[in-house]
Amino acid sequence: MVPANDATPPLGISRNGKVIELDVPIMAAPMAGAIDPPYRVLLHRYGCALSFTEMVNARGLCDGSARSLSYIESPPAVGYSGAQLFGSEGRYFSKAASFLESRGFDIIDLNAGCPKRKVLSNGAGGALLKDPARIVELLSSILDHVKVPVGAKLRSGYDSFDVPSFKALLKDIEGAGASYVTIHPRTVSQGFRGTADREVIALASGTVDIPVIASGDVKGPVDVLDYLKRGASGVMVGRVLLGDPTWFVRCRAALENGPDISFPSSPDDIISLMDIAREHMEISISFHGIEKGVRYLRPHLSWYIARFRGRSMFRDTLFSLSTREEVLTFLDEVQEAWTCELPER
Numbered sequence: 329m330v331p332a333n334d335a336t337p338p339l340g341i342s343r344n345g346k347v348i349e350l351d352v353p354i355m356a357a358p359m360a361g362a363i364d365p366p367y368r369v370l371l372h373r374y375g376c377a378l379s380f381t382e383m384v385n386a387r388g389l390c391d392g393s394a395r396s397l398s399y400i401e402s403p404p405a406v407g408y409s410g411a412q413l414f415g416s417e418g419r420y421f422s423k424a425a426s427f428l429e430s431r432g433f434d435i436i437d438l439n440a441g442c443p444k445r446k447v448l449s450n451g452a453g454g455a456l457l458k459d460p461a462r463i464v465e466l467l468s469s470i471l472d473h474v475k476v477p478v479g480a481k482l483r484s485g486y487d488s489f490d491v492p493s494f495k496a497l498l499k500d501i502e503g504a505g506a507s508y509v510t511i512h513p514r515t516v517s518q519g520f521r522g523t524a525d526r527e528v529i530a531l532a533s534g535t536v537d538i539p540v541i542a543s544g545d546v547k548g549p550v551d552v553l554d555y556l557k558r559g560a561s562g563v564m565v566g567r568v569l570l571g572d573p574t575w576f577v578r579c580r581a582a583l584e585n586g587p588d589i590s591f592p593s594s595p596d597d598i599i600s601l602m603d604i605a606r607e608h609m610e611i612s613i614s615f616h617g618i619e620k621g622v623r624y625l626r627p628h629l630s631w632y633i634a635r636f637r638g639r640s641m642f643r644d645t646l647f648s649l650s651t652r653e654e655v656l657t658f659l660d661e662v663q664e665a666w667t668c669e670l671p672e673r
């Protein structure tokens with residue numbers, strides 16, 4: 329592992345004299361149903377300096393939908409907070425963006441990559457890549473109404489990666505006044521199949537002067553350094569964060585000192601992970617109340633134990649948990665069984 333210092337220059341995302349500065353250029357990706365407000369609070373307690381809300385329907389926010397509003401509640405007190413909007417009509421974006429700015433969000437992001445059928449059928453998310461002029465129009469609707477930095481998160485194309493049209497889109501996004509662009513270098517049709525094409529990032533960073541942020545298949549510091557070497561200014565991390573809230577702390581340490589970040593690999597690691605799961609439960613309950621707090625915690629609990637070989641024994645219990653006491657008993661039992669599985673370090 330190459331010690332980072334020079335290899336991980338800080339990332340500055342700026343607009344109107346406001347600079348979002350990350351000392352290490354890594355951040356948490358928006359992930360619907362996974363990076364929810366309680367988990368964002370936890371990630372920020374453990375080294376994450378910038379995270380995004382999951383995609384929020386611009387129209388839903390304007391209509392005061394309780395669901396849309398719940399996604400943007402309680403942004404983490406520490407670090408920077410981005411909000412991501414999806415939709416297809418500019419009039420909703422301007423109003424929703426102003427509202428988000430008034431709620432203290434530091435960055436507003438446009439989703440132009442979601443491959444979900446329901447989103448595509450409304451002309452939103454990845455469908456916007458079929459209509460690049462609409463992307464610029466939506467960005468302008470946001471930019472005209474807020475002062476904070478604004479950017480877009482794209483796939484590399486709809487059905488295919490076409491170099492000239494992709495470069496033209498990046499130039500248009502930069503020309504519209506965006507402060508950065510994030511690229512998940514798979515096409516919309518590809519979904520999550522295959523691998524992220526890192527060459528797309530090299531091409532993009534040679535095309536525009538605004539920061540290019542890379543998202544796709546990052547597991548640890550080696551991937552971060554590889555994207556930065558190819559010209560990315562920042563790296564966004566998604567699925568690897570599920571069940572692993574201390575990823576940022578360990579990645580930062582590894583970028584400085586070079587050790588492997590394989591986790592959890594000792595009984596002590598398991599005990600600290602279970603302690604963090606208990607902390608997560610308290611945040612979730614104080615955010616949602618008992619019933620919803622435990623319900624929304626359950627998928628996270630299944631991610632926490634995803635690397636535990638004996639997890640199938642706990643499966644039925646996990647999906648019937650409904651009280652704080654049940655969760656605590658569950659975590660104690662998992663901790664006991666899982667620590668027996670691993671040798672002392």
Ligand SMILES: Cc1cc2nc3c(=O)[nH]c(=O)nc-3n(C[C@H](O)[C@H](O)[C@H](O)COP(=O)(O)O)c2cc1C
Binds near residue numbers: 358359362439442
């Ligand atoms: C469950 C899930 C939900 C996601 N939701 C969003 C979303 O709301 N907005 C978005 O721009 N991308 C979303 N993504 C894509 C991620 O932000 C990220 O670009 C992608 O997962 C690739 O990064 P990774 O390989 O590090 O996970 C989602 C991905 C997953 C797995």
